[in-house]
Every structure is written in C-alpha cells, then in structure tokens.
Amino acid sequence: MDEIDNHFGSCKCGKRHLDIVMSHVLKVMIDKGIKNKKANLRNACVPLVTPGYPINSVPYLPEDSLVILSNEMDKDCAETIVKEVREVKGVLKGDIRKTVGIKDSDSNPHVYELLAGCDLRCDIIQTPYGALGIYKYQHEIHIEFPQAESPKIEILKKALNDFDQPTVLDCTCGPGTLGIASLKAGARKVIFNDIWNPAIETTLINLETNGFPVKxxxxxxxxxxxxxxxxxxxxxxxxxANCLDEKFDICIIDAFPGVDTTEFVEAAGKLGKKVVVI
Structure with a gap:
C-alpha cells in the first residue's frame, strides 16, 4: 500500500485499472484516519465512473473519469484525493442507500454533499431509438447504473408500441431519460415534469445534449x-391537472424505490389514457 502513487499500476497508455485507483483512494483514506489499516476495497467507497456504460470487465480509467461516494469522508481527505489521485474528479459524502431528490411537496429533499472537485457525470443509456447521453450532477440526482438492456426502457418501449406517435406525460422525469427516449421514438409531444428543481435543470441540459434545443x-x-x-x-x-388541459396517451410515473405511488397513479389517471408505473 505504501508504494501506491499516481504512477503505480499505470499501463503504457497512462490508464490504471479501477482496482488500482480504488487502492490509491483507500491509501489516502487510511493516511487521513478515515479508514483503519484493516479496511479493504469492498468497504472503501462507491466508485461512479464517467462516462458510465455497461461493460463486461473492470475498466482502466483515464484522468478525471471517476466520482467517489463515501459516508465517512471529510473535506480534507476529499481534497487530498482529488489532488493526489488523478482519475478522481469529484468526491461526495453520502449514503448510497438514501435516494437523492424529493418525493413530493410534503417531503424534505435529500442530497449528497460535494466535498471536493466536480461531480458532473454522464451515463450512456442504450435504447432501441439510439444511445442517449444523460448528464447529472451526482450530488443532487439519484444514482442509476447503466445496463445493456434497461428494464425501464423496455417498459417504456412496450407502452410506446401501443400507440402511433403518442403524446407522453413524464410525470416524474428526473434527468429526462424516459421523456427524451420518447422523443427519439417519435412521440408527437412530450411533457417533462418533476417537482425537484435540480432534476428540471438537468433535463434542460440533457435535452440540448441529445439534440433537442430548449427555449x-x-x-x-x-x-x-x-x-x-x-x-x-x-x-x-x-x-x-390544474394547468394541463389535455389528455395524454401515456403517463409515466418513475418514483423513488419503495414509494407508495397510489396518489401519483390517481393523479396521472386524470391526465392520461394509459398510466405506466416504472
């Protein structure tokens, strides 16, 4: 562990295996007293690679391609990691078991704390309508790990196939993934909605990024x-329903894990012919 520095484990191209990078991060955490010397990679922190996309093997990382999340991190350690571990672009403090965002207007928001660097990431989402680049500031948008075949996209595809150029209401749009996929699929109109302002700001970025100019x-x-x-x-x-006076072909509800969607489904039922809970 003492031998690990920015050159340790580098291949000829300058990249390092994710395990080497995480070992370097763990070394800093031990040196700073965040972890004890018996700690291992499994409980060090959560690595969030950017761009994120499904692969069959552990990746080799270039510079500024990793955001890490730890519930034990402090600012001094985070700043040292960003300074000393070239692959790490940002460090977050938070518990991955807690979903970032807000459930509804009756709830309090939850975010991670950005301790050092930049936490802007991009996930590459495969869809039948082409790949999407979905950007997010990870401290304020929930974490999702890209898959070769996204279950959410598959559910959306089945719903879209029931209509010819449908109108779509994405009631809880998050960073805009499902609504943008609907546009790519040829939807006649898509309404993006989310009560969480950072989600809306992220959706604006992702619409522009994926070829849909915003005004x-x-x-x-x-x-x-x-x-x-x-x-x-x-x-x-x-x-x-108080501001939308049209009936949509499809209403999408993609709520937080474990959330009772009964009220959401009831509200969406007033606006759409088909309510899809994802």
Whole structure:
C-alpha cells in the first residue's frame, strides 16, 4: 500500500485499472484516519465512473473519469484525493442507500454533499431509438447504473408500441431519460415534469445534449421551457391537472424505490389514457 502513487499500476497508455485507483483512494483514506489499516476495497467507497456504460470487465480509467461516494469522508481527505489521485474528479459524502431528490411537496429533499472537485457525470443509456447521453450532477440526482438492456426502457418501449406517435406525460422525469427516449421514438409531444428543481435543470441540459434545443419561457407561469414537440414543468404531480388541459396517451410515473405511488397513479389517471408505473 505504501508504494501506491499516481504512477503505480499505470499501463503504457497512462490508464490504471479501477482496482488500482480504488487502492490509491483507500491509501489516502487510511493516511487521513478515515479508514483503519484493516479496511479493504469492498468497504472503501462507491466508485461512479464517467462516462458510465455497461461493460463486461473492470475498466482502466483515464484522468478525471471517476466520482467517489463515501459516508465517512471529510473535506480534507476529499481534497487530498482529488489532488493526489488523478482519475478522481469529484468526491461526495453520502449514503448510497438514501435516494437523492424529493418525493413530493410534503417531503424534505435529500442530497449528497460535494466535498471536493466536480461531480458532473454522464451515463450512456442504450435504447432501441439510439444511445442517449444523460448528464447529472451526482450530488443532487439519484444514482442509476447503466445496463445493456434497461428494464425501464423496455417498459417504456412496450407502452410506446401501443400507440402511433403518442403524446407522453413524464410525470416524474428526473434527468429526462424516459421523456427524451420518447422523443427519439417519435412521440408527437412530450411533457417533462418533476417537482425537484435540480432534476428540471438537468433535463434542460440533457435535452440540448441529445439534440433537442430548449427555449426558456421567460415568465413566472408554470411552464419553465419548451421546444419542438416538448414542454417542461416543475410541479407536484397531484397539481398537474390544474394547468394541463389535455389528455395524454401515456403517463409515466418513475418514483423513488419503495414509494407508495397510489396518489401519483390517481393523479396521472386524470391526465392520461394509459398510466405506466416504472
């Protein structure tokens, strides 16, 4: 462990195996007293590679390609890691078991703490309509690990196949993945909505990134932004019916794990022909 530095384990291309990088991170955590000398890689911290995409083997990492998450981290240790471990671009403090964001207007938001560096990541999401690049500031958007075949995308695909150029209401859009996939699939219109403002800000970025120019509304009305075939709102799903006076073919609800979606489904049922809970 004492031999590990920025050159240890580098291949000819300058990249290092993820396990080597995590060993370097663990060394710093031990040196700073965050972990004891008996600690191992399994309980060191959570590695979040960027860009994230499904692969069959453990990756070799270039510079600034990793954000790490630990519930035990402090600012001094985080700053040292970003300075000394070249692959790490950002360090977060938080518990991966707790979902980042907000459930509804009656709940308090939960975020991770960015201790050092930058936590902007990109996940590459494979869809039948082409790959999507989904960016997120990881301290304020929930973590999802890309898969070769996303179960959420498969559920969406089945719903979209029931209609010809459907109108879609993504009630809890998060960073915009499902709504953008719907646009790529040829939806006639998509409404993006999320009560969590950082999710809406991220959706704006991801629409632009994936080829859908955004125009901000410039007003204090419920409509935040729009573009060709889409509009963006930030409201409690239970209040959407007060400002949307149309019936959508598909209403998507992608709630936090373990959340009772009964009220959400009831609200979406007033707005859509088919409610899809993902």
């Amino acid at each position: 901000l509304s410039g007003s204090e009305e419920e409509l935040i932004a729009s573009g060709d075939k889409f509009e963006i709102y930030s409201m409690d799903i239970r209040e959407l």
